[in-house]
Structure formats: structure tokens, C-alpha cells
Amino acid sequence: MSSLLTVLTISIRKLFHRPVHERNTNNETETTKICFTYLDQTGRSFSPVIKELHPELLLPVCVFYLILRGLDTIEDDTSIPLRTKEPLLRNFKDFLDQDGWTFTGNRPEEKDRDLLIHFDNVVTEFKIIKPSYQAIIKDITNQMGNGMADYARKAASNDAGIHTIKEYNLYCWYVAGIVGEGMTKLFVEAGLGDVSMIKNTHLYKSMGLFLQKNNIIRDVCEDFNDGRRFWPKEIWSKHVDHFEDLFKPENLELALHCSSEMILNALGHVIECLVYLEGLHEQSVFNFCAIPQTMALATLELCFRNPAMFKRNIKIFKADAFQLMLESSQDLLAVHKVFHRYVQKIQQKNSPKDPNFSNINAICEQVSTPTPGNQLSTDYSPSSDQDIYRNLFVTKCRNSRQHYWEAFECYQAASSGESVKQFEDCPHFNNDIYLCTRSGMACSSLLSS
Secondary structure (H helix, E strand, C coil), X not given: CHHHHHHHHHHHHHHHCCCCCCCCCCCCXXXXXXXXXXXXXXXXXXXXXXXXXXXXXXXXXXXXXXXXXXXXXXXXXXXXXXXXXXXXXXXXXXXXXXXXXXXXXXXXXXXXXXXXXXXXXXXXXXXXXXXXXXXXXXXXXXXXXXXXXXXHHHHHCXXXXXXXXXXXXXXXXXXXXXXXXXXXHHHHHCCCCCCHXXXXXXHHHHHHHHHHHHHHHHCHHHXXXXXXXXXXXXXXXXXXXXXXXXXXXXXXXXXXXXXXXXXXXXXXXXXXHHHHHHCCCCHHHHHHHHHHHHHHHHHXXXXXXXXXXXXXXXXXXXXXXXXXXXXXXXXXXXXXXXXXXXXXXXXXXXXXXXXXXXXXXXXXXXXXXXXXXXXXXXXXXXXXXXXXHHHHHHHHCCCCHHHHHHHHHHHHHHHCCCCHHHHHCCHHHCCCCCCCCHHHHHHHHHHHC
């Protein structure tokens, strides 16, 4: 029955989905076609949206993805000794300039090893994209490779785990968050994104961290079986004495509480992901960014209080994935509806016995509750003046995409200590401020003082 549903969903998508841009293979070289073949093989979720990108970014993003996939394939392979792995990771950016470079040292079962065996095709295509794109890709590859090498060295010194949430965020930044920086720079360089997007580092950082945290939560069983653990001790030690205790049947309830806290941590990035999406104007770029985010949230909902995640890898059904692609290829309101649907499902499964029951419900409410004019809601109690300004901006003050980034710059000026009046009088807000939540009341008090 599920296979029939998958076929029907795929058929419906093909019938009704009209890509913004279609890849034209007529003038592609043989190496270009090989690269797109590897894109299909290594990026099940990303390949469809990459292939519908604006022609200006189609090949650069395909090559960028394959380069980082190759880097990740080396980092993931625990059979490669540190003396070999570390220089590979740190020098990977330099291999992009070496004609014919390939790597054959992965273990046979490494799923993407074939990409590295034929990596010379990626090098060839990298060299023909614009120098400005090359510079961005090399910079991100360098930062990511060095970050991965640092953690590989840490793991080799019998300190394989991540201890604090701060370390967890830093690791996620190096292996995924930094990709958000690279993609944002490519959007801007291609003229498909406002230059102000580069300044708002916390927004694209949240985009990457949300995706990576989803992967780490979903892959906990596979990583544990491979001798690795990425869940921070600061979280899991609240629930069990030893990380391996999470996988013992007698500790199932404790394991579910732990996983729900991990998911709570990931959900903390959702609002900023939605704010980032608001600033994207070109439809194919919006789709490229929105679809992985909705799939990540759907995966977190699947993992939430699901005992199966401690026994095997779990994934959303292909039919659900295609449905999400359809829904997420529209606009921000449609994406917000998808987010609303999945956080509601999380709330329905939330257990009063869970230590984070109230916090999980609260953050789900923040994501799902619209404000007047279909704005996004971040109804939380601000802990600082900056939180007050930020909440006022994100929840109450956006009026149009045309003025979005100008308004955000005004918010930044105010929240960094400049004139409150400058923030209050910003023309892009049109004085249309709804002071109806707890944070709104706090803003009202602050602005009138």
C-alpha cells in the first residue's frame, strides 16, 4: 500500500509541479553530466531542488555539494587512520586545483566512495565556474576541512564525544552551518539575494545548524554502532549515567526523554530559519532553502518519542518527501503551514511525564501561532533588551519583502545599543506594531520609558 502511495504521489508531483527553471542538458559536457549523476546518487533530498536552481547557480551549487560530500565521505570513514585523514581534510581545498585528483582509500562499504574514486570530474567542473564562485567554495571547504580535522584529532585522543552544548553547536557549525554561509554568499554573488543577508550571520547559521542537528538526532543509532557519539553530554547525562545506557531496553523512557530534549534544542533554530526564508526573493532559491527545512522538521517529528530510533535508522516515507516538496515550493505562508502541521503533531505526542513537556509545548506554540497579517510569532518572555527588540521586529514589524532587509538593519542598529527612537520610527514599520504578547508588553514599557 505504501509503495502504491509513493507512486501516486510522485505521479501527482510530476503532473502538477512546474519547476521554476529546468536543467538543459543539450550543451553539457560529459564531465558535467557525470557530476549530475553523482549528485543524484549522493543527494537524494538535495538533488531535485539543486537541479531546479537558477541557471546561474545550477553548476556551481552542484559542484559545491559534491565537493562537500567528498570531504564528508573522508571525515565519516572511521577506517582511515588520523595520520592519513587529517592532512586530507586540511588540504582538501588544494586538491580542487589538481587536475585528475582522486582518492581510493575509503573502505569498500563507504556508500559514497565512488564519488571520490572519480573526483577528477568534479575538479574539472570546479575549474570552469566563475572565479568568484571558486573563491567562495574554496573558503568554505577550507574552514570545514579544518573544523573536521580538529574533531578527528579530538576523537583519536579517546575524547570522541561532545561534552557541552557549546561544543555541539560549534561542531554543527563546522560540518553544516558554514554551508549556510557559503550558499548565502553564492546567492548574493549571483545577484539572487540582498547583500544584507551576509551580515545576518545568526540567520544562515540557524539554517545549517537545524539541518545538521536533525541528522545527528536521526542517525544516533548508526553513529553509536560506528563507535561515535555526537549528542552532547550536557544533555544526555541528565537522563542516563553512560551514553550507551540510552540503547538498553530497560532505559527506554529515559532515552525518549533525552531524545525529546535533543529535539527541543533543534527546534530553537526554527524561527530564525523562517526569518531567513522571508528574505529570499528568487523562487528557485527559496525552494532550494525551504524544502530541506520542512523535510528536517518532518524527520524530527518522526523521531519524537519514537523508540525505533534507538534500534535502527528511520526516515520519512518517499511519498511524504514528495508531498513536502510540493508544499514547500510555493511561498513562506505555505512553508509556515507545513511547520505548523508538524509541530502540532509533536505536541500531540508530547508526554506530561517528559521533563521538557512545558518547554516543548511552548516552542511549538511559538512556531505555529500566527500573528495579525500572517506574521510569524515568537511569543516568548525576553531575557534581554536585544531579545525585546528582536521579538518586536520578527513578530510585529515586517510589512513587505521589498523592505525586509532595510527593516532588519534598523533592528540591528537598535539592538546593538543605538537609538531606540531610530528603531521605533523606522519608516518600513509604518507604525504598525501589535503590542499584544508578553514581549510586546515589555516593548511597550521600554519604549515609553
